[in-house]
Amino acid sequence: MKKTTLNNIITCGMVLVLFIVCGFLSSAGVLGSKLSGLLIPIGIYIILSISLNLTVGILGELSLGHAGFMCVGAYVGGVFSILVQDVVTVSWLRITLAIIVGGIAAAIFGILIGIPVLRLRGDYLAIVTLGFGEIIKSISNNIYLVKDVNGLHFSFASPVSGTDAATAVDIFKGAQGIKAPQDTTLLIVVIVLMISLIVIMNLVDSKTGRACMAIRDNYIAAQSVGINVTKYRLVAFVVSAAIAGVAGVLYSHSLAVLAPKKFDYNLSILILVFVVLGGLGSMRGSIIATIVLYALPEIFREVGDYRMLIYAIVLIAMMIFKNAPYFKDLFEKFKALPVFDKFRSKNKVKAVGGESK
Amino acid sequence: MSEAAPMLEIKNLAIQFGGLKAVDNLNLTIKKNQLYGLIGPNGAGKTTVFNMLTGVYKPTAGTIYLDGENITGKSPAQINKHGIARTFQNIRLFKDMSVLDNVKVGLHNQKKYTAIEGVLRLPRYFREEKEMDEKALELLRVFELDSEKDTLSSNLPYGKQRKLEIARALATNPKLLLLDEPAAGMNPNETAELMDNIRFIIEKFDMTVLLIEHDMKLVSGICEEVTVLNFGQELAQGITTNVLNDPKVITAYLGE
Known part of the structure; x- marks a missing residue:
């Protein structure tokens, strides 16, 4: 078996085992309500960080607007669920449909934003994606949608007027956001997470992924071997946006109320921190970094204000230890232990940076 | 004819x-x-000619x-599809990818499976990936790089990096190969080894080669005809x- 295939299976297995064990522990009541409550958001954030890793790690373009795509998915999926709530009463079916609708909506936004944005590279691209992320948030902040006997009423920037007061139901209430049905369960999150992980890993380990990495490593050389640079940049960007949209759908269905201000610049940066600390291009790294860095502030909530101090220390420590030669050597020695002999393929394989976690 | x-x-x-x-x-x-x-001489416009030829x-x-x-x-990618492949004066490998993957990127346009087939791992993915592996190894063997197929390309010694670049260019199945200061x-x-390699490529792959070089020994040793450029003329x-x-x-x- 190829080394990458084996690595991917290990990563998938790791995530699956982790969530199954935690799921059982939480249903048995061992885990406590606080930690159990973290499982769904952690799953959602893992989906977000692996999808951003596709843009940042594989395609090599810094995107600071990832929360924007999540926002599109969250609201399109959420509004869809509210509208079909009376028709589709089975919650798993409803959220499946919402995931499809939200994912497609985010993909469409990915194409619309990707076409102008991907003409740029590097810092310029980062700044423009940041702008688009903020635009999406601000637009969501001003959408008012009301349903009554006469149908749907839409208004931008000011509350809807002239509705039938007796039957009017707020669907989208500007800055207050939406109240989507709480359909997200841990099982659904884990299924979606596994599918996203497999899709991204298979995409990376194919012709398409190699083309993207070639573009990342050397733009001119990639063109010189006949790679359609624009096409592959767009493919990676759109897949990344679509998966972020799916995570958004899960997110909106896991909260009682979801306000647009949640999808601000800080959220994009938070996901980027997970990706960068986990190691660019390493899905396993993203997963581990997300779990550690998301759980940490929540676990240390009791220590109050000090928790952000601990968070900062952990960030710095991870950055130092990940790249310190001493720890790299230590890790190599650890990997060279006879215990791991049976996992090693016979031919000499150099350790690839980022996978070493 | x-x-x-x-x-x-x-x-x-x-x-x-x-x-x-x-x-x-x-x-x-x-x-x-x-x-x-x-x-x-330096600055005569040789690489500029290459850059025009490759779009x-x-x-x-x-x-x-x-x-x-x-x-x-035409655009660089289109010109490559028409059959011109090149190497670069300042080596441009895909440095965070393995030696084998570098060559497989070169084989990109010869295999037709789509991104969806890749994600769903349909039979064509496995068949074509296997063909790519074999073809890439065959090319690496020409340059004696096959034993280092899993090494990161940036970890190769300089001379081998140059050879890998030629292997990657050949993988695109060109009619004309442009080598920018291969030695x-x-x-x-x-250099002597490289000269043998170039002769071998022309025979085995039925190739035509245009090369830029400063090493007069190499030029007089293998080039049949030359053009001398000076100040763009x-x-x-x-x-x-x-x-x-x-x-x-x-x-x-x-x-x-």
Whole structure:
């Protein structure tokens, strides 16, 4: 078996085992309500960080607007669920449909934003994606949608007027956001997470992924071997946006109320921190970094204000230890232990940076 | 056909950057299976010619025919699909990818499975990936790089990086191979080995090669014909030994 295939299976297995064990522990009541409550958001954030890793790690373009795509998915999926709530009463079916609708909506936004944005590279691209992320948030902040006997009423920037007061139901209430049905369960999150992980890993380990990495490593050389640079940049960007949209759908269905201000610049940066600390291009790294860095502030909530101090220390420590030669050597020695002999393929394989976690 | 049709034909090629005429009125014909040299002092415009041939720069005037087809002004990726592959003076490998993957990127356009087939792992993915692996290994074997297929390309020694670049270019199945200073930074042994490699490529892959070189030993050793460029102008053209003994050429290289 190829080394990458084996690595991917290990990563998938790791995530699956982790969530199954935690799921059982939480249903048995061992885990406590606080930690159990973290499982769904952690799953959602893992989906977000692996999808951003596709843009940042594989395609090599810094995107600071990832929360924007999540926002599109969250609201399109959420509004869809509210509208079909009376028709589709089975919650798993409803959220499946919402995931499809939200994912497609985010993909469409990915194409619309990707076409102008991907003409740029590097810092310029980062700044423009940041702008688009903020635009999406601000637009969501001003959408008012009301349903009554006469149908749907839409208004931008000011509350809807002239509705039938007796039957009017707020669907989208500007800055207050939406109240989507709480359909997200841990099982659904884990299924979606596994599918996203497999899709991204298979995409990376194919012709398409190699083309993207070639573009990342050397733009001119990639063109010189006949790679359609624009096409592959767009493919990676759109897949990344679509998966972020799916995570958004899960997110909106896991909260009682979801306000647009949640999808601000800080959220994009938070996901980027997970990706960068986990190691660019390493899905396993993203997963581990997300779990550690998301759980940490929540676990240390009791220590109050000090928790952000601990968070900062952990960030710095991870950055130092990940790249310190001493720890790299230590890790190599650890990997060279006879215990791991049976996992090693016979031919000499150099350790690839980022996978070493 | 009485005489072999020209593989590459350049007519009145010129490019201007602002007021500077980097290359002016260049004419060049390369026959099939020929090994042609493009030489000249630093700054003569040799690499600029390569960049125009591969679509990195758009020529201001003139036309380029590859195997009878006009390819002037096409994009680099299109030109590669028409059959020109190149290496770079300053090595441009995909440095965070393995040696094998570098060559597999070169094979990209020859395999047709789609992104969806790749994600769903349909049979065509496995079949074509296997074919790619085999083809890539075969190419690496030519340059004796097959034992290092899993090494990161940036960890290869310099000479091998140059060879890998040639292997990657060959993977795109070109009709014409452009080598930009392939022997730069190589020791005499490596250069000799490279000369053998280039001869082998021309025979085995039925290739036509245009190369830029400073190493006169390499040029006089393997190039049948050369063109000498100086300040963007053609200085001399013809059979290698004759051209290299031309007083004009010697003056251009060594000064008066």
